[in-house]
Amino acid sequence: MKRYFDYYRAQMKIAVLQEFQYPIAQYFYMIGMIAEPVIYMVVWSAVAVQQGGAVGGYTPGGFAAYYIVWTLVRNMNIVFTPYGWEWRIREGRLSMELLRPIHPLHGDVAYFAGWKFVVIALWIPLAIFLSLIFKPDLHPTLLEGVAFFFAIWLAYLIRTMTLSLLGMITFWTTRVSAIFELYFAAELVLSGRLVPLTLMPQWVQDLAWFFPFRWAFGFPIETLAGNLTTSQLLGGLGMQAAWIVIGIVATNLLWRVGIKKFSAVGG
Amino acid sequence: MSLAVNVSSLTKHYQVPEREAGLKAAAQGLFKRRYRTVKAVDDISFQIPTGEVVGFLGPNGAGKTTTLKMLSGLLHPTGGSASVLDFEPFRRSHDFLRQITLVMGNRNQLSWDLPALDSFDLQRAIYGLHADEFKKTRDEFIEILEVGSLVKQPVRNLSLGERMKMEIIGALLHKPKVLFLDEPTIGLDVTMQKRIRTFVAEYNQRYGATVLLTSHYMADVEALCKRVVVIHHGKILFDGNLSALVERFSAFKTVAFTLTDSASDLTPFGEVAARDGSRVTLRVPKEKASEVTSRLLTSLQVEDLTVEALPIEDVIASVFAIPKEAA
Structure with missing residues (x-):
């Protein structure tokens, strides 16, 4: 356990050092990333005003809170993608990783976890800037704050698992982009990324319960910007933990089969 | 005599x-x-005793890298079957991986944007090395390869040869007992190759490590390996001393001399x-070398x-x- 802790610390340090090499690029990346929620925010705020001040319980201040928290959750959602899996197999990087006495997935989790610290540091001034312009209606309690802290990290792990599962399909298909696009479309609708799930038809909300998307995106936002009860907060965290367990089991199974395929054909 | 590598009828x-x-x-x-069906490696067998350095030779596509x-x-x-340090390699047990390394001249493991020192520290964590022992080994390797002034520079700013030195340090920090070196000097200048x-x-x-080395530079092989294994079209053509390889496959000898009369007809x-x-310099069939030499000395002023x-x-x-059918 101590060895894994040491490895995670060292890999996260490498990520931080590496990302600090290109601070300007990081900032432009962050600015590019907030364009999407700002569009949603402006559109929905205008709709809310036209509807007499609120849509589905969301005021312009409510939308501002939702989408400003969205920006942090979205960054926490950035993980090693299926495109990355394509690259690591095509370039032979996976072979080099397999020579190490540690599972490559630990490297992915640790590296992107380290990267989050850079992202959070860069996000803070952007969030302040957006708050000054859009005036979010955000008054979290201590419990919501604590739940949010855990929820964003659990969301990170859920998305890591799901995209790793998609990425591992590359063992069989070499290319995975078409499947990723399909996944991305489903995620957009069922996660709360496009619009708060409570504004979606009831059947979409019901459907979202059975997929990991909501627990990796909408739920963490709602812990801070929604009005969830304590039992809803704890239940949501429990659902996140359940999806992580499912993800660990599924990635292990797929890895065992996939790596046999990989070692049969080379890379 | 213990065997570090034992390969029997290995096929891919x-x-x-x-x-x-x-x-x-x-x-x-x-x-x-x-x-x-491509027979990349076709029923090969060889053993390498602990501590031996063996050259693994063959043209491109012969099956060297597949074997490694x-x-x-x-x-x-x-x-x-194959066993390395009594492990079955394809199981990739962590105990096995801690005792081997594979260096590929065209692949790199170091973080491009960071000084090699940072990547070395990551290697320490990956292999769970004790901090003091790691530091001692790292500094020793840095000194031997004379890269003390380079380890603090981002890897991207290093020359190909300097990067390769860093790669080798990174690959050996855990002091592996078996080294698989696949073209470690590819693209390097003569000085770097020698270093x-x-x-x-x-x-x-120093560590009694076993080394299996592939290289297209015969200087590497001559300097490091007494024994060579030659693979061609997936099959082993030769396994023995380098001198015996020359004896077996060389049908010619060279006769070099200086003439006092440079206009002489030598055909x-x-x-x-x-x-x-x-x-x-004449190229003559091996069995005729002594006869040609004697004729030269009697017929010409040499x-x-x-x-x-x-x-x-x-x-x-x-x-x-040698064509595939004859291999």
């Missing part, structure tokens, strides 16, 4: 899709794919391999004549030219 076959060129063939391939990948656990053999060869030799002597004596004024085996590069080139 691939099913490779193939089709004719053109749109029609591509469209047909959507419905019916044609496969061809099987021995390091990256590829699952189609048939036969890396010296380092590998020193590592082998009756053999093939003129080189001629620079009065200095001549100074400082020497008879030598063909350069190892030429011998290897002639081995590599």
